[in-house]
Amino acid sequence: MPSPHPTILAPSVLAGDHACLAPAIETAANASAQWLHLDIMDGHFVPNLSFGPQTVADLRKRNKTLYFDTHLMLANPDKHIEAFIKAGSNNVTVHVEPDYDIAETLRRIRTLGAYRGIALNPGTPAEAARPFLRDVELVLVMTVWPGFGGQSFIEDTLGKIRQLDRWRAEDELAFRLEVDGGIDLQTAPRCKAAGVDTLVAGTAFFKSPDPAAFLRAIETPGD
16 A cells, blocks of 8 residues: 655665765765665675765765665674764664664664664565564665665565555554665566655666656656
8 A cells, every 4th residue: 555655765875986975975965865875784694895884974974964774784783873873874774683682772773863774684574573663663675685786676575565564554653664675667666556665776776877867756656
C-alpha cells in the first residue's frame, strides 16, 4: 500500500569519487536532494571498507542542511554510534545481524540526539526487525548484499518489504521504509508500490547524465 510519507531519494556518497567526495555532495545538493546516504563499512561485517566519522564530519562542514542518513555496516555498531552522531549524522541505522544489545543501542542513538534505523540483509527475514519497529524512525531493507555498489536488485526482497509495510499499517506505526541496492528507474516504482518511501541510489544517481532529473523521476508521486 502507499506509504504515509512523501518519497525521498537519498544519493549514496559511496558511489562518488573517493579521492575527493566534495563534488559528490555538491551534485546531491544541486539536484535538490534532501538526504545524503553514508555507507560505513568495517571489513568485518561486510567485505569492504569505506570511511569513518572524520569523513562524515568533513562532509558536514561542506553542507549544513542535507539530512545525513548514516548506515553502519559494522560488527560492533554500538561502539561507534556516538562518534558518528557527533560528526553530524541525523539518522543512524544499525543492523539486526551482529551480536550486540540492539534495543539499548537504539535507545542510546535517540538519547544522543539522532533518529534510529534498523537494517536487514537480503537473507534476514522481516520477523527479525519486528521487536524493534516501535523504537525506530526508519527500517532499511537491503536489496543487494551489502559491501559493494553496482549490484543487481534482488527481487525476493519485495515480499519482505510488503510484510513490513503491512505491519506498519496494522500497528499504526510511522517509520520510513527504505531500500538500498540496485535502485534505478525500473526498480524504484516496484519498491514504491510495495510501500517504500525512501530510496537509496548510488551508481544510478551519480552516473546519470542529469542527476536532478533522475531524482525528480524517483520522487514524483504515482510512478
